[in-house]
Amino acid sequence: VVRRLSLYLRQLDALRVLGKPTISSRELGDSLRLTDAQVRKDFAYLSALGVAGRGYPVEELATRIRSTLGTDRSWNVVLVGAGNLGRALAAYQGFASKGFLLRGVFDVDAAKAGSSIGDIPIALMSTLPEVVKRESVQLGVIAVPPTSAQDVADQLIDAGVVGLLNFSPVQLSVPQRVSVVSVDLAAQMEQLVFQVSANAARK
Amino acid sequence: VVRRLSLYLRQLDALRVLGKPTISSRELGDSLRLTDAQVRKDFAYLSALGVAGRGYPVEELATRIRSTLGTDRSWNVVLVGAGNLGRALAAYQGFASKGFLLRGVFDVDAAKAGSSIGDIPIALMSTLPEVVKRESVQLGVIAVPPTSAQDVADQLIDAGVVGLLNFSPVQLSVPQRVSVVSVDLAAQMEQLVFQVSANAARK
DNA sequence: TCCTGTGAAATGCTTCACAGCG
């Protein structure tokens, strides 16, 4: 359900650029391959504000979705792991533009710590707790090898982080108060292969 | 449903390293936060081979899942977009180790083409159709800015690719015979923020 | 006794269908 809210938000942002003041559930649904009823149900869930005969006001709807997701406020983030993926994530524009403020990049490797990604310095893991506290960091991104993922997760949680975005292919075990979203790239690829095979089988 | 198959596979690989010959649905379920019934239903779906009183044989089960997913064969892949994310993906070990063979990296930027990532040369987009045909490439990974994502998708499809892994935050429109899996990093982050907020609200 | 395989019940999600408003 929440996954779709993000999709709506992308679409609405595009519409705003086009200057469209209003959008119908049918139109929005078509562009995302959803039924119009589905779209209306979703918006009802955020006690919606559609105008019969017109549709939904683009601007207000976007604001409403953002406040439901929690992206109306900005969030402090740290990233652990300055390998290839970590570097790419640190430089990724999509985060900064959506209110995610990168407060630090960390690595265990002393050789990496000291260098920097763009204008973001890479720090040693040992300095993590201090930064998390000082900057009130709530979210941590894990881009380290699978073998150290759980260890890094524990350190982040000890330091006070309450949400983890995990890019390593392991199931993290965390206390209830901490939320985890995992992105397993190999799994996505497997997903794709399955769909391709299924698609080919269906003649 | 299929998403879970990937998770099982990870877990089974870990078990194999530990030398465990057999696993019960309960044990496997606990480690992935699923019920035992769920696990058994999933395995029934692949006309399973569990032994009552013992559990499932780790090795055979992994083989069975792989063949269902289609990862028992290997797949030829090209990657488009040699920005930060593209470079990280090209170097990512998780792909190569799971039977995905990277047959080329492409970019529109002539400055980037000519250089290389590790030992993989970056080629110009114009040479893409030839490589796709020569190497029988079935899958394409899109790591380009949102504005050119649809264009790149069209070129890949024209060249003969039948599956796309899309990292740009746009809804690609493709013909039925082509499968798409999208990974929107900003959306994952939004997901996380929502969960964190919900988790904090629940006292 | 431990564990699978599976009908049946329960739950959740999606689509249908239509009353009602601008």
Add this chain to the structure above:
DNA sequence: CGCTGTGAAGCATTTCACAGGA
């Protein structure tokens, strides 16, 4: 009219519960 909001129906997925095998 076009479009929303929503009960009710229709599907899909998850959990329960238990018979039966090793």
